[in-house]
Amino acid sequence: MAIKTQYETAEEIPEALREHSVEIDSKFILDIDDIETHPKVNSLRNAFKQEKAKRDGQAQAIADLNVRVDAIPEDFDAERWSQLKLMESKAVDPDEQKEAIRKELESQRLSIKTDLEKKHEVELKLLQGKLDKVNIHLEKTTKSDKLRDGLVAACVAPEFIAAAMALLEPRVKIVEDGDGYRDVVETDMGDITAKEYALQWVQKDEGKHFVKPASGPDLKPKNGYSMAGENPWMPGSINLTQQCAIIKADKKKAARLKAAAGIK
Numbered sequence: 001m002a003i004k005t006q007y008e009t010a011e012e013i014p015e016a017l018r019e020h021s022v023e024i025d026s027k028f029i030l031d032i033d034d035i036e037t038h039p040k041v042n043s044l045r046n047a048f049k050q051e052k053a054k055r056d057g058q059a060q061a062i063a064d065l066n067v068r069v070d071a072i073p074e075d076f077d078a079e080r081w082s083q084l085k086l087m088e089s090k091a092v093d094p095d096e097q098k099e100a101i102r103k104e105l106e107s108q109r110l111s112i113k114t115d116l117e118k119k120h121e122v123e124l125k126l127l128q129g130k131l132d133k134v135n136i137h138l139e140k141t142t143k144s145d146k147l148r149d150g151l152v153a154a155c156v157a158p159e160f161i162a163a164a165m166a167l168l169e170p171r172v173k174i175v176e177d178g179d180g181y182r183d184v185v186e187t188d189m190g191d192i193t194a195k196e197y198a199l200q201w202v203q204k205d206e207g208k209h210f211v212k213p214a215s216g217p218d219l220k221p222k223n224g225y226s227m228a229g230e231n232p233w234m235p236g237s238i239n240l241t242q243q244c245a246i247i248k249a250d251k252k253k254a255a256r257l258k259a260a261a262g263i264k
Contacts, residue, residue, distance in 0.1 A: 005030045080104070139174045143194070146183040147172055150198030155244030157212035164210050168194075168201065212244065233261035 007013045007028040013021050021028045144165065151164050172194045173184050185197040192200075201207035232242035246254045258264075 142174050143172045146194040150195030154198040154202040156210045160210040231257045231261055233258050233263055
């Protein structure tokens with residue numbers, strides 16, 4: 001029968017072993033010298049050391065792995081990394097390697113560009129919509145200004161300007177001209193400006209009724225102007241209605257009055 005090394009009570013200890021037992025934590029332990037050399041104890045101690053060394057190695061491996069994982073960038077691509085490692089493992093020609101790197105960089109550039117285009121697509125559409133509205137407004141404003149100047153120069157009566165504008169404005173186009181824009185009306189004889197078109201239009205049946213009848217050289221209109229009166233081209237006395245009346249009645253007199261006002 002094998003001798004126990006631990007007993008719960010003193011009565012359980014064989015009489016021959018009682019003097020070799022000590023009480024520890026309410027238990028009776030057999031006091032044995034050099035117990036570490038006992039084969040069973042030695043085997044258990046060696047197994048514990050091996051297990052401890054194994055666990056310490058695993059803990060260190062986990063710590064090393066955590067360090068490596070923390071160093072991996074957020075945009076890490078495992079497939080591209082594998083391709084680059086494969087390239088490193090082969091004896092790649094320098095030119096081929098440069099080309100591969102160039103393609104890789106170009107691929108990344110296109111990817112970034114695509115992402116940015118998608119990200120700002122909505123903003124670009126909104127800006128384009130606003131730009132289109134501005135261009136439409138500018139085109140309409142430019143057309144209106146050019147045509148109105150032409151109708152005034154053609155001596156269209158002020159009360160008929162709005163009607164003439166509504167009739168003729170659809171015929172006027174604004175086209176690019178180098179760094180700027182110009183007004184154009186397409187005719188059978190080629191493109192002409194809105195002003196030139198207005199001057200021709202009032203000579204035709206469609207437009208002649210929009211021109212205010214001219215007063216004769218001896219007639220005096222209601223506004224008190226007569227051909228012998230003040231010069232409507234002189235600064236401070238400019239009157240477009242009177243200018244048109246003189247031009248219709250006497251072009252030579254109109255030329256003399258313009259010259260007197262310093263207008264070539």
